Amino acid sequence: MVSSTGLTLKNIKKSYGKTDVLHGIDLEIALGEFIVFVGPSGCGKSTLLRMIAGLEEITSGDLFIEGAHVNDLPAAMRGIAMVFQSYALYPHMTVYDNMAFAMRIAKEDKATIDQRVNSAAEMLQLTDYLYRLPKALSGGQRQRVAIGRAIVRNPKVFLFDEPLSNLDASLRVQTRIEIANLKETMKQTTMIYVTHDQVEAMTLADRIVVLSAGNIEQVGTPLELYSKPANLFVAQFIGSPAMNIFTVKVLQTGKVTRIKTQNKNVFDIPISSAAQIKEQTITIGVRPEDFCLADKESCMLSGEIVFIESLGEVTLLHLNSSESTDPLVVKLPGIINKQKGEMICLKTELDKTHLFDEQGISLLYQV
Amino acid sequence: MANNKFSSGLMLSLRQLRRSPLMIVVHLSVLFLVILWTFPTAGLLISSFRDKDQLAVSGWWQSLSSSEQNIIGRTSAPDQQVLLDGKYVLSGTIEGFALQDTILRFGWTSKQPEAYQVNTIASMKNAGTLTVSSDGQYTMTSLVPFTGSRGKRVFYTQLTSPKFTLDNYVEVLNSEGIGQSFINSLTVTIPATIIPILIAAFAAYALSWMRLPGRGLLIALVVGLLVVPLQMSLIPLLQLYNTIGSYFGVSAKTYFGIWLAHTGFGLPLAIYLLRNYIAGLPKEIIESARVDGANDFEIFVKIILPLSFPALASFAIFQFLWVWNDLLVATVFLGNGEHELVLTGRLRELLGSRGGNWEILTASAFVSIAVPLTVFFTLQRYLVRGLLSGSVK
Ligand SMILES: Nc1ncnc2c1ncn2[C@@H]1O[C@H](COP(=O)(O)OP(=O)(O)O)[C@@H](O)[C@H]1O
Ligand SMILES: [Mg+2]
Numbered sequence: 001m002v003s004s005t006g007l008t009l010k011n012i013k014k015s016y017g018k019t020d021v022l023h024g025i026d027l028e029i030a031l032g033e034f035i036v037f038v039g040p041s042g043c044g045k046s047t048l049l050r051m052i053a054g055l056e057e058i059t060s061g062d063l064f065i066e067g068a069h070v071n072d073l074p075a076a077m078r079g080i081a082m083v084f085q086s087y088a089l090y091p092h093m094t095v096y097d098n099m100a101f102a103m104r105i106a107k108e109d110k111a112t113i114d115q116r117v118n119s120a121a122e123m124l125q126l127t128d129y130l131y132r133l134p135k136a137l138s139g140g141q142r143q144r145v146a147i148g149r150a151i152v153r154n155p156k157v158f159l160f161d162e163p164l165s166n167l168d169a170s171l172r173v174q175t176r177i178e179i180a181n182l183k184e185t186m187k188q189t190t191m192i193y194v195t196h197d198q199v200e201a202m203t204l205a206d207r208i209v210v211l212s213a214g215n216i217e218q219v220g221t222p223l224e225l226y227s228k229p230a231n232l233f234v235a236q237f238i239g240s241p242a243m244n245i246f247t248v249k250v251l252q253t254g255k256v257t258r259i260k261t262q263n264k265n266v267f268d269i270p271i272s273s274a275a276q277i278k279e280q281t282i283t284i285g286v287r288p289e290d291f292c293l294a295d296k297e298s299c300m301l302s303g304e305i306v307f308i309e310s311l312g313e314v315t316l317l318h319l320n321s322s323e324s325t326d327p328l329v330v331k332l333p334g335i336i337n338k339q340k341g342e343m344i345c346l347k348t349e350l351d352k353t354h355l356f357d358e359q360g361i362s363l364l365y366q367v
Numbered sequence: 368m369a370n371n372k373f374s375s376g377l378m379l380s381l382r383q384l385r386r387s388p389l390m391i392v393v394h395l396s397v398l399f400l401v402i403l404w405t406f407p408t409a410g411l412l413i414s415s416f417r418d419k420d421q422l423a424v425s426g427w428w429q430s431l432s433s434s435e436q437n438i439i440g441r442t443s444a445p446d447q448q449v450l451l452d453g454k455y456v457l458s459g460t461i462e463g464f465a466l467q468d469t470i471l472r473f474g475w476t477s478k479q480p481e482a483y484q485v486n487t488i489a490s491m492k493n494a495g496t497l498t499v500s501s502d503g504q505y506t507m508t509s510l511v512p513f514t515g516s517r518g519k520r521v522f523y524t525q526l527t528s529p530k531f532t533l534d535n536y537v538e539v540l541n542s543e544g545i546g547q548s549f550i551n552s553l554t555v556t557i558p559a560t561i562i563p564i565l566i567a568a569f570a571a572y573a574l575s576w577m578r579l580p581g582r583g584l585l586i587a588l589v590v591g592l593l594v595v596p597l598q599m600s601l602i603p604l605l606q607l608y609n610t611i612g613s614y615f616g617v618s619a620k621t622y623f624g625i626w627l628a629h630t631g632f633g634l635p636l637a638i639y640l641l642r643n644y645i646a647g648l649p650k651e652i653i654e655s656a657r658v659d660g661a662n663d664f665e666i667f668v669k670i671i672l673p674l675s676f677p678a679l680a681s682f683a684i685f686q687f688l689w690v691w692n693d694l695l696v697a698t699v700f701l702g703n704g705e706h707e708l709v710l711t712g713r714l715r716e717l718l719g720s721r722g723g724n725w726e727i728l729t730a731s732a733f734v735s736i737a738v739p740l741t742v743f744f745t746l747q748r749y750l751v752r753g754l755l756s757g758s759v760k
């Protein structure tokens with residue numbers, strides 16, 4: 001059957017006894033799409049992935065892989081391959097045997113096994129290590145064996161559970177590029193990738209699914225999530241450092257929204273708003289990189305520098321300001337000559353701000 | 368910086384100091400245990416190779432030094448006598464004298480077996496004389512002819528050089544029935560080790576990785592069975608076995624019965640030990656195999672068994688030793704016939720019938736020790752750490 005949907009999740013729920021871990025996940029994944037589940041740890045990403053893999057029972061809801069209902073299909077028959085966070089190599093088998101294991105179980109003939117293992121090994125630069133045991137490999141190599149073991153099976157769906165979290169920083173970048181290449185060579189394979197690292201999510205994903213406490217917060221391309229966060233959670237989760245937020249009062253609605261800050265400063269934000277939020281308390285968000293230094297006349301916000309992170313190409317200033325109860329973070333290009341304890345003035349283009357209602361739902365973009 | 372280094376050095380030596388009294392105690396205890404174990408074993412081993420006469424008069428720690436022994440030998444028979452200068456003379460080497468030994472003293476009556484130094488001339492009745500040299504040569508003279516059919520008795524004290532021999536083993540294995548019992552013991556022990564391991568490994572896998580209702584309860588039951596003393600269940604078990612056996616027309620005491628008994632008594636511990644180990648294997652490896660399409664049996668055979676070698680080996684050693692050394696269960700479940708009596712049973716019998724024959728007892732004991740030692744040293748190389756390294760971070 002040819003189908004353009006890779007996976008369909010309909011109201012999928014999971015509970016362990018009385019504790020609900022996932023509260024109804026609805027998601028359509030296109031064939032060959034690279035989807036990243038991202039969210040803070042403990043939010044249920046792995047659980048969702050393991051339910052797709054068939055390692056965890058689906059409490060309620062329906063799961064379809066390429067149109068077929070697979071709720072009750074055992075893991076082995078779902079046409080999936082999974083790369084575990086901890087590699088999970090078979091320690092007593094050589095690299096070759098690790099990769100050939102699934103095919104041997106499936107009783108493929110020797111020549112096919114040999115050919116597929118060799119081509120996967122070549123692709124992952126493992127040819128010289130085929131007859132070593134996992135314990136004689138470096139971390140990066142082990143991770144590549146785990147990936148190779150999944151590739152040789154020609155899966156319909158490729159699942160990764162935080163595959164890079166055990167690698168050191170430079171290896172992580174390198175393996176990330178390898179996974180991106182893999183995505184190019186296996187265009188027909190749907191890939192689902194779990195991570196808590198938003199940089200991985202942003203660089204790899206066709207679409208990102210942001211999860212929090214067992215719910216989908218937003219689904220979208222990386223840039224959509226960055227520029228049009230549907231709620232405060234996504235706004236603060238995507239982007240680093242996190243978006244700054246201010247609690248303000250709405251004075252006037254209409255084509256321009258007039259607000260009053262904690263410090264009783266009044267601004268006109270050139271974003272239209274509905275009448276019912278008038279007189280309400282809302283939250284506005286400004287990304288650290290949307291601030292710039294200002295002189296006395298154009299000053300919108302002033303604050304005292306409490307900490308400076310000079311990274312060379314950018315400088316992060318942490319400020320205490322009377323406008324916000326939380327410390328603010330400002331990201332400025334280049335090297336900034338400021339001292340700790342100094343007062344500085346900032347401004348922003350008001351049309352780049354994000355507005356959220358009292359529940360944290362975006363007033364600008366709907367899911 | 369320097370200060371830092373100094374203080375960390377100080378910390379290090381302090382830590383060593385704090386640890387060292389304990390280490391010394393540990394080392395001393397190990398040394399003590401090693402000595403406690405090695406000395407009797409060495410004694411047993413040495414004794415089992417010694418000549419039985421020497422074994423009777425001196426301990427194994429004297430086995431390398433020569434010992435004095437009082438022996439009664441004989442001259443050659445009277446028909447060998449020659450008439451020389453009017454005296455009848457018998458001469459030659461004392462019968463039964465071993466050439467490597469040395470004679471110190473001799474005598475011609477049982478009242479005074481050590482009356483004369485070698486090479487002196489002893490005067491006997493009828494103006495006869497006897498002289499013996501240290502290499503066993505003697506000359507006996509008499510004025511009247513020697514009569515009788517046997518040679519005359521000569522008492523002598525010799526310095527025996529140490530003698531080691533395999534004779535004890537040959538005797539024990541052939542004529543004392545230890546050889547047959549050895550085979551009987553193996554017939555009991557090998558199946559009684561393998562059967563529970565197989566069953567327990569399957570059970571341990573199921574109890575740790577398969578979803579089944581009442582799993583926790585089953586595990587609790589197994590742990591509970593660990594504390595049931597064998598002596599308490601022995602007789603009810605035998606009755607049960609006999610009842611069921613008579614129903615099928617199986618006699619009461621068979622190898623099959625004792626295999627079953629040992630399996631039953633070994634299983635709780637086996638399941639408990641193996642389950643603890645197998646449940647501790649990384650979950651991801653098993654899930655990975657499951658995703659790779661392996662069913663439970665394939666996971667068990669291809670993943671669990673190879674990774675559980677250390678646990679299997681430790682239990683195998685344990686069970687083997689316990690069954691091999693068992694006397695109680697064997698007495699209850701197996702007969703006393705030549706083809707059923709196990710080594711421990713045979714040793715007990717020998718202790719009764721040949722209690723004074725140290726050479727038999729030591730050799731038999733060593734035969735029965737040898738197998739557990741071999742088993743231990745063969746299997747201990749599987750007791751390795753790091754079998755899982757490289758699999759999961
Ligand atoms: N076997 C389990 N029994 C009970 N609770 C579980 C189990 N597995 C996971 N959970 C809970 O489910 C939640 C989601 O876990 P998980 O999916 O592993 O999170 P993550 O997003 O970090 O991968 C966590 O709060 C965790 O405590
Ligand atoms: Mg996880």
